Amino acid sequence: MFSIFDRFRRKRADEEEYEEEYLEQEKAKEIGGEPEVHEERRPTEALLQDLWENRKEHPGDMKVVEFFLPALRERLDTHEIKRQAAEVMAKQTLDEEAMRDSGGKTLEVKPADAKCNVYIPSDRMTAFVCVFPPIADGEEITSGGIMEALETNKVTFGIDREKIDAIAAGREYGVLFAIARGVRQVDGEDGAVVDHYSREQDVGLKEDERGKVDHKSLHRFKSVAEGEVICEIIPPTQGENGIDVTGKELKAKNGRAPKVPQGKNTVLSEEGTKLTAGMDGDISFYNGAFHVERLLTIQESVDISVGNLDYNGNILIQEDVMAGFTVRATGNIVVRGTVSGGTLHAGGNIEIAKGVNGGTLEADGDIKLSFMENTHVTCKQDVKAATIINSDITCGGSVIVKDGKGILIGGSVTAGKSVEAKRIGNQSGCENTIKIGHALQADDNLDYLRKELKAKKAKLDEVQKNINYLKGKSSLSPEKQALVEKLQIQSMVHVEEIEGIAEKLEKLENERPDFSECRVYSETIYPMTNISLEYAKLTIRDTTARCMVYYQDGELMIGTF
16 A cells, blocks of 8 residues: 555656656657657556556546545545554554554454445446445455445446446455446437528629739529429437436437528428429529529610619629619629619629729628729628728628728728728728627617507507497497497407517517627728727727727727737
């Protein structure tokens, strides 16, 4: 049995050996050689021998037992002291004086049977046992004694009875064994969507080193035939429950079903495993869904010779959109030229090759272009550009100005999430206004619900006036009485609808928005740049490099990236 000093010296020797190996490996790396591979050292104490021998099959055991090893070692040490003292006293070779304590009382070590100690980590997935040897004339360990200890500690599942018999037969004292193992629960896998068509429709407007843009790289529409598979839906799997060593069932989580990206003119199979095109047309992805729509191609510019456009589908304009003309589409709008003061409204995305100078862009999806100046923009998703100058932008997603020069100068930007640009402002001190954390979609919902609530209350008032008018009559015919009863039913329906809308409205108004994704990133921000989020405001008064502005504890903070 080692004393505490022996244990310390042995531990220090092991540490020195490890340090020498580490230095050898580092030296080999410095001179470009291969470090010598050392085999894993076997634990020097018998306590861990069995766990070490089974470490490949159960690699986690050595880590789990670290939590109770110090206490177990201490108990083994004190038990061994008593056992050795009992052996000495049994020989009766010492005189009576040596057999007394400091108070003069005769020392006595009572016999103690071998004892099985059970250790169960917090996750209760494994039960460990360590049997302490008998003292004096105590009884040796038996299989029944080990089982009794397990039963006392409520270990009922996954017990290795063969190992119990082996421990008892071999009198394996002072060795730690994993004696019972539970079965971990296996959570189900989430379902997934395997796309046959890309969701990304990148304009591809990249500037080269000379600042030139390849306008021929503009996104082309993708055609799809009726019945063609757009994506496959992999259903989620069910979880498998587990059980710990105490017999407690561990509930597994079932996988979550994926959101099916079903949009206009798409068909979901009866099994729910395939999404196909419902018609021949152009396929695009926006607002979280795939859409198949007709394509209208305009070979020339939208001007006096073409007039305004309003189309149920996608529109491809091969040249420009001139000032004063409006283009509307329920799907995407792609312009290969420029927009000079025109107005574009898209139910999907807007993509413009050569930029915009003046005019209005509105889209339910993304807006992607190379350049914009003096333009009013509203979209529910992201705005992506290479240069933005003196424009007013409101979007529900992010404003990203990172391609090419990545310049954002002047104007006003309001984004639901982040604003990212290589450079914000300029050295001349042009004022920039940036507002982040503006939930465009939530505001739209609030406005819609308020209007709907007002309209429902107006209808209820109208119905109630008719009921009061009819009830004010001295007598009613059977037909009028039936009408009164019908109006009363309508009133009840209106009341339930009003209560439902009011509940939704209250929930939206009281929801605390999540500002964790609200950031302003820029390699350089020039003064004066005013940034705000709710009531928090920050003004950049000095040129700042690699700047990141974020929201924390009600304030806007400046950091770096």
